[in-house]
Amino acid sequence: MEDLQQLVRECLTNNRRSQEKLYRKFYPALFLLCRKFFSQHEEAVEVLNDGMLQVFTQLGKYDATKGELFNWIYTVVRNTALDRIRRRKWPPHNEIDEEAGATQNNIMSKLDWEDIYKLLDALPPATRAVCSLFYLEGFPVKDIAEMMQQSQGTVKWHLSETRNKLKPILEKYYLK
Structure with missing residues (x-):
């Protein structure tokens, strides 16, 4: 835990090696997250990189009292992926009133x-x-x-x- 806090402190000083260590530490889980949204490997990596850039530029806003670092990073990267999807121009879809709920045996x-x-x-x-x-x-x-x-x-x-x-x-x- 102390190593992670030290890594964050070093990232806040724009230490590139520390940023790379943090990136590599969470890469597997964050890549899987981005892969859920994008079928192309390259696009998933691109969104992950954009998200991590957001993490590094906004790391000063992270508040450890509000939650774990990984959860905060995960949310930033997920929101980056959603922003990318929203920026695309989609063909309009017809809305339906059908109730969509998760089934017990998903x-x-x-x-x-x-x-x-x-x-x-x-x-x-x-x-x-x-x-x-x-x-x-x-x-x-x-x-x-x-x-x-x-x-x-x-x-x-x-x-x-x-x-x-x-x-x-x-x-x-x-x-x-």
Whole structure:
């Protein structure tokens, strides 16, 4: 723990070696986070790098009394990924009123990570982001709508699209 606090203090002085150590320490988990949102390896790394740049420029705002450093970094990188998705121009989607809720036996929780990423690759970026936030991160529809700056109906539409696109794949390959 003390090593991490020392690393943060050194990062605050723009010590490049310390920044690299912090980056490498959290890279595996943060890359997996970005990979949930982006199918292309290069884009996931690019977003991770953008997020870590935000971490290093805003590290002075981190307050250890409010939570763990990793959780703060994770949130900054996740928000960077969501910002990237929001900046894209998506074709308008029809909103639906269908209730979208997580089922008790969420199939995503039963799959290996490699399988989940293959499934996510079948989804368009915005739908992929909503699916990741809902099924993998556990956020409710209301919170996802706020994060994505979309209506709850649009978020529900993306969840419906997720089910429509993934159901045939799951039935064919995973639910035998």
